[in-house]
Amino acid sequence: MAKRKIKEQPVILITNDDGVTSPGIRSLVEAVRGLGKIVVVAPDKPQSGMGHAITIGVPLRLYPVDIFEGIEAWQCSGTPVDCVKLAVDKVLHRKPDLCLSGINHGSNHSINVIYSGTMSAAVEAAIESIPSVGFSLMDYSMEADFSAARKYARIIVEKLLKDPIDKHLILNVNIPMADEKQIRGMKICRQAYAKYEEDFVERHDPNNRKYYWLTGKFVNFDAGTDTDVWALENHYVSVVPVQFDLTNYSIKSKIEKTWNSHAKKR
Amino acid sequence: MAKRKIKEQPVILITNDDGVTSPGIRSLVEAVRGLGKIVVVAPDKPQSGMGHAITIGVPLRLYPVDIFEGIEAWQCSGTPVDCVKLAVDKVLHRKPDLCLSGINHGSNHSINVIYSGTMSAAVEAAIESIPSVGFSLMDYSMEADFSAARKYARIIVEKLLKDPIDKHLILNVNIPMADEKQIRGMKICRQAYAKYEEDFVERHDPNNRKYYWLTGKFVNFDAGTDTDVWALENHYVSVVPVQFDLTNYSIKSKIEKTWNSHAKKR
Numbered sequence: 236m237a238k239r240k241i242k243e244q245p246v247i248l249i250t251n252d253d254g255v256t257s258p259g260i261r262s263l264v265e266a267v268r269g270l271g272k273i274v275v276v277a278p279d280k281p282q283s284g285m286g287h288a289i290t291i292g293v294p295l296r297l298y299p300v301d302i303f304e305g306i307e308a309w310q311c312s313g314t315p316v317d318c319v320k321l322a323v324d325k326v327l328h329r330k331p332d333l334c335l336s337g338i339n340h341g342s343n344h345s346i347n348v349i350y351s352g353t354m355s356a357a358v359e360a361a362i363e364s365i366p367s368v369g370f371s372l373m374d375y376s377m378e379a380d381f382s383a384a385r386k387y388a389r390i391i392v393e394k395l396l397k398d399p400i401d402k403h404l405i406l407n408v409n410i411p412m413a414d415e416k417q418i419r420g421m422k423i424c425r426q427a428y429a430k431y432e433e434d435f436v437e438r439h440d441p442n443n444r445k446y447y448w449l450t451g452k453f454v455n456f457d458a459g460t461d462t463d464v465w466a467l468e469n470h471y472v473s474v475v476p477v478q479f480d481l482t483n484y485s486i487k488s489k490i491e492k493t494w495n496s497h498a499k500k501r
Numbered sequence: 502m503a504k505r506k507i508k509e510q511p512v513i514l515i516t517n518d519d520g521v522t523s524p525g526i527r528s529l530v531e532a533v534r535g536l537g538k539i540v541v542v543a544p545d546k547p548q549s550g551m552g553h554a555i556t557i558g559v560p561l562r563l564y565p566v567d568i569f570e571g572i573e574a575w576q577c578s579g580t581p582v583d584c585v586k587l588a589v590d591k592v593l594h595r596k597p598d599l600c601l602s603g604i605n606h607g608s609n610h611s612i613n614v615i616y617s618g619t620m621s622a623a624v625e626a627a628i629e630s631i632p633s634v635g636f637s638l639m640d641y642s643m644e645a646d647f648s649a650a651r652k653y654a655r656i657i658v659e660k661l662l663k664d665p666i667d668k669h670l671i672l673n674v675n676i677p678m679a680d681e682k683q684i685r686g687m688k689i690c691r692q693a694y695a696k697y698e699e700d701f702v703e704r705h706d707p708n709n710r711k712y713y714w715l716t717g718k719f720v721n722f723d724a725g726t727d728t729d730v731w732a733l734e735n736h737y738v739s740v741v742p743v744q745f746d747l748t749n750y751s752i753k754s755k756i757e758k759t760w761n762s763h764a765k766k767r
Binding site: 281283284285286287288289290291292294295296297313314316317320321323324325346348349350355358362363394400401404405419420421422423424425426428430433434435437438444445446447448449451471474475476477478479480481482483484486487489490491494495496 | 556583660688694704713741
């Protein structure tokens with residue numbers, strides 16, 4: 236008689252871009268505790284705005300940290316994308332079943348997805364065929380209330396563990412800054428077309444040389460009611476499926492007839 | 502009688518990720534010399550693999566450099582994306598008509614588009630409604646022969662100045678490492694599905710603590726003959742139109758019925 240194989244619990248890799256000691260990653264760990272074997276590999280310092288940067292000019296360090304009760308955790312000297320790569324190759328020695336990133340202190344809706352270290356970690360996981368979710372709360376403060384974010388993180392992770400969608404799945408989840416009871420549920424959205432209008436702050440150092448601080452004003456150009464910005468303004472948790480095929484197929488069709496060279500016969 | 506207005510020459514912003522002193526950016530400047538008013542704003546040191554990183558924790562420096570005969574040029578302490586932002590806000594005080602990035606030493610085909618500082622500069626420009634092109638030559642060496650790359654850069658820029666395609670246009674142009682005469686022309690492509698299989702090199706420092714160098718093996722999973730990888734292998738210049746709307750519309754339609762919450766009536 237065949238023995239019934241005990242189903243192994245899923246392995247969940249958790250990372251972020253605010254660093255391993257941030258309240259946001261602690262909230263994410265607590266939100267999904269018990270849903271699988273959790274392993275944390277996160278930056279040893281804030282890495283916001285790092286986008287999909289990788290570290291190629293200097294080597295990386297990786298040290299164990301004992302800050303999440305009963306959970307294996309590591310801090311890495313690199314970017315969020317480095318963390319995912321190192322976690323798979325040198326910590327887990329296998330692909331995890333799911334990669335979670337966040338919970339970010341501050342929103343990653345609309346164009347922010349491109350600058351975000353939180354989302355780039357999720358994108359990197361999906362490139363490596365690990366379904367992933369990035370979570371962000373629309374509140375920058377260290378005292379932010381993560382309770383609604385924790386609730387939805389758990390709902391989403393339970394959903395994905397029960398019914399996996401795609402090995403390249405990436406979800407960009409943003410949670411509005413609102414009381415849990417005010418939140419109207421989740422809404423699947425597209426990325427709003429928005430940008431930052433730059434306005435560098437110019438200062439002078441003691442030697443009278445100029446330096447510049449990057450600042451910018453967020454401008455939403457998108458009036459659609461199917462966007463993440465709309466959903467958040469209307470107290471929904473926005474969920475945008477993200478992809479890493481950046482091909483613009485519409486422009487491709489438009490120009491291929493006139494731009495393609497004809498292959499020379501030889 | 503109305504005076505005939507003299508048509509102003511187009512403003513072309515040039516940046517890269519290998520740094521303002523690299524042979525590749527010099528080749529790009531020379532390739533398009535005479536096609537407009539050229540202004541260079543590029544990193545003061547190599548910034549490869551920076552992806553879409555921006556500098557938010559430290560201020561930026563910007564200094565004029567006199568290295569391209571008769572051409573205004575600046576070096577910036579930030580990332581390629583910072584260079585585009587600073588150029589528009591503090592150097593040009595207007596949007597240029599075109600932004601060119603490169604010529605990169607090394608390919609940016611397939612998944613490389615996501616890690617590439619060269620391409621992220623181009624993407625940043627397009628977010629700001631500046632049509633842009635990133636150029637990369639499949640040769641890492643400092644002695645690389647840029648003559649074919651220069652030829653195609655000029656062809657493409659002349660084409661875009663004559664017939665603009667879209668204010669959000671981004672083209673990812675890769676030039677094969679081949680003699681100019683062997684190149685069969687341009688091919689409009691999609692981004693191949695490929696990835697790097699990580700293989701960190703583990704070493705020990707003099708205190709016997711481990712450190713890791715990121716290395717990886719490029720693996721192309723895509724058998725299509727419409728990809729950039731195929732085009733380059735077949736001696737074409739690959740041209741992939743790129744977009745910054747990362748929404749995965751196919752997964753969006755697949756999950757919106759089951760995932761969307763119904764708005765609560767109040």
